[in-house]
Amino acid sequence: MTDKTANSMWGGRFAGGPxxxxxxxxxxxxxxxxxxxxxxxxxxxxxxxxxxxxxxSDKDGEAIREGLLTVLSEIETGKFPFSAALEDIHMxxxxxxxxxxxxxxxxxxxxxxxxxxxATDFKLWVRDQMDAVDGxxxxxxxxxxxxxxxxxxxxxxxxxxxxxxxxxxxxxxxMAYVExxxxxxxxFADARARMNESPLGAAALAGTSFPIDRHMxxxxxxxxxxxANSLDAVADRDFALEFLxxxxxxxxxxxxxxxxxxxxxxxQFRFVALSDRFSTxxxxxxxxxxxxxxxxxxxKIGRIxxxxxxxxxxMKGLPLxxxxxxxxxxxxxxxxxxxxxxxxxxxxxxxxxxxANRAALAAAAGSGFSTATDLADWLVRALGLPFxxxxxxxxxxxxxxxxxxxxxxxxxxxxxxxxxxxxxASVFDVLGVENSVNSRTSYGGTAPDQVRLQIARWKxxxx
Ligand code: ARG
Numbered sequence: 001m002t003d004k005t006a007n008s009m010w011g012g013r014f015a016g017g018p019x020x021x022x023x024x025x026x027x028x029x030x031x032x033x034x035x036x037x038x039x040x041x042x043x044x045x046x047x048x049x050x051x052x053x054x055x056x057s058d059k060d061g062e063a064i065r066e067g068l069l070t071v072l073s074e075i076e077t078g079k080f081p082f083s084a085a086l087e088d089i090h091m092x093x094x095x096x097x098x099x100x101x102x103x104x105x106x107x108x109x110x111x112x113x114x115x116x117x118x119a120t121d122f123k124l125w126v127r128d129q130m131d132a133v134d135g136x137x138x139x140x141x142x143x144x145x146x147x148x149x150x151x152x153x154x155x156x157x158x159x160x161x162x163x164x165x166x167x168x169x170x171x172x173x174x175m176a177y178v179e180x181x182x183x184x185x186x187x188f189a190d191a192r193a194r195m196n197e198s199p200l201g202a203a204a205l206a207g208t209s210f211p212i213d214r215h216m217x218x219x220x221x222x223x224x225x226x227x228a229n230s231l232d233a234v235a236d237r238d239f240a241l242e243f244l245x246x247x248x249x250x251x252x253x254x255x256x257x258x259x260x261x262x263x264x265x266x267x268q269f270r271f272v273a274l275s276d277r278f279s280t281x282x283x284x285x286x287x288x289x290x291x292x293x294x295x296x297x298x299x300k301i302g303r304i305x306x307x308x309x310x311x312x313x314x315m316k317g318l319p320l321x322x323x324x325x326x327x328x329x330x331x332x333x334x335x336x337x338x339x340x341x342x343x344x345x346x347x348x349x350x351x352x353x354x355x356a357n358r359a360a361l362a363a364a365a366g367s368g369f370s371t372a373t374d375l376a377d378w379l380v381r382a383l384g385l386p387f388x389x390x391x392x393x394x395x396x397x398x399x400x401x402x403x404x405x406x407x408x409x410x411x412x413x414x415x416x417x418x419x420x421x422x423x424x425a426s427v428f429d430v431l432g433v434e435n436s437v438n439s440r441t442s443y444g445g446t447a448p449d450q451v452r453l454q455i456a457r458w459k460x461x462x463x
Contacts, residue, residue: 127222
C-alpha cells in the first residue's frame with residue numbers, strides 16, 4: 001500500500017505512505033493516548049518558554065496554549081478523533097492543534113523532538129503513578145495498623161518453615177507487614193527524587209541551537225532541574241525500570257501477605273475470616289467461601305515482575321541515544337501500574353474488613369511445643385545450664401510430651417525432674433504463651449509493649 005499520501009508530519013522526503021503493516025507495527029497511539037494530559041502539559045510549558053525567550057511571538061504562544069486546552073477538553077470528553085496514521089499521541093495532538101489554531105501550531109515543535117517530548121511525557125506519567133502508589137500504600141499501612149492495634153497482645157503461633165516456632169502476637173505479625181510496605185514507600189520516594197529531572201529541550205539527542213530556557217520548562221513541569229546530558233535525557237528509561245523494580249518488590253510483599261490470608265482463612269487454620277465483600281462463593285459447593293481476591297493479589301506479582309523483566313530486556317544493549325525499541329516501554333509500565341494499584345486497593349479492603357479469630361489464634365499459639373525455647377532459656381537462667389545442654393534437656397522433655405500426647409505445660413514436675421533433677425515448679429511460669437510473649441521485650445520483639453511502641457511510632461509518622 002504505497003499509494004497512500006506521505007505522512008503530514010514527517011513525510012517531506014517520502015513519495016508515498018507506509019504499508020499497512022508498517023503503520024500497524026509503528027503506531028503507539030492505541031496505548032500512549034493515556035499520556036494525553038501529560039503531553040499537553042509538556043507542550044504548554046514548551047510554548048510558554050518559546051514565547052518568553054522570544055523564539056515564538058507572544059501571539060502564537062498564546063494561540064498554541066489556548067488551542068492545546070481545547071484539544072485536552074476534546075480528549076477528556078471523548079470527542080477527539082485519534083488516528084493511527086498519526087502514529088502517536090504527540091503527532092495526534094499537534095495535527096489537531098493545527099486544525100484548531102492554524103499555522104501557529106507548526107511552530108510548537110521548534111527546538112524539541114518527539115524524543116525529548118516522549119521522555120518528558122512518560123516521566124510525568126510515571127511520577128503521577130508513583131504518587132498514586134504512595135497514597136495506596138499509605139492507606140494499606142493504616143489498615144494494617146488498625147489490625148495491629150486491635151490485637152497488639154493477642155497470642156498466635158509464630159512460624160519458621162511454616163512449622164510452629166515460638167508464640168508471637170497478632171499485632172507483631174501485622175506490624176511486620178507495616179515495615180515491609182513502609183520500605184516500599186521509601187523505595188518509590190527514592191526513585192521519584194532521582195527521576196525528577198526534565199528531559200525537555202534535549203531535543204532529538206544533541207540539544208538545540210535555539211536560545212531555549214530549559215530551567216523554565218523544568219520548573220513549570222515540577223521537575224527539580226533539567227537533565228544535564230541531552231543524550232542521556234532521551235535515552236534514559238531508568239525511571240520506568242525503577243518504578244517497575246519497586247512495583248515488583250511491593251508486588252512480592254503483597255503476594256506474601258495474600259498467601260498468609262489464603263492459609264489463615266482455610267478451615268484448618270481459621271485465624272481470620274474475610275468479609276463477604278472480599279470473598280466469593282462456589283457455584284457447586286454451597287459451603288465455600290473462597291479468598292479469590294487474595295489469590296489474585298498473590299498472582300499479580302507474575303505480570304508485574306514480567307513487565308520489569310520485559311522492559312529490562314528491551315533496554316539492554318540499546319545504543320545511545322533514542323531507538324524505537326523504547327516505544328515498548330509504555331505498555332509494560334501501564335499494565336504493571338494498573339495491576340499494582342488494583343492489588344493494593346484490594347489488599348487494603350481485605351485487611352480493613354477481615355476479622356482475626358482471637359480464640360483460634362490463642363488455641364494454636366500453644367500448640368507444637370511453641371514454648372520449648374522459653375523452657376530452654378529458663379534452664380539457662382534458673383539452673384545455670386549451658387544453652388546447648390538446656391537445648392538437649394528440653395528436647396527430651398518435648399519427646400516425653402509427644403509420647404504422652406500432651407503439651408509441655410501438661411507435664412508434671414516429676415516428669416520434668418526425671419529428665420533433670422534440679423528443675424523446680426517455677427518452670428511452669430514460663431511455659432504459658434502469654435508469659436512467653438510478654439518476656440520478649442528486646443527492641444523489636446513480640447512483647448505487646450514493644451509492639452505498641454512500634455505502633456505509636458508509625459502512627460506518629462503517618463500523622
Ligand atoms: N511514539 C514514540 C515513542 O513512544 C515517540 C518518539 C518517536 N521518536 C522518533 N524518533 N520516532 O517512543
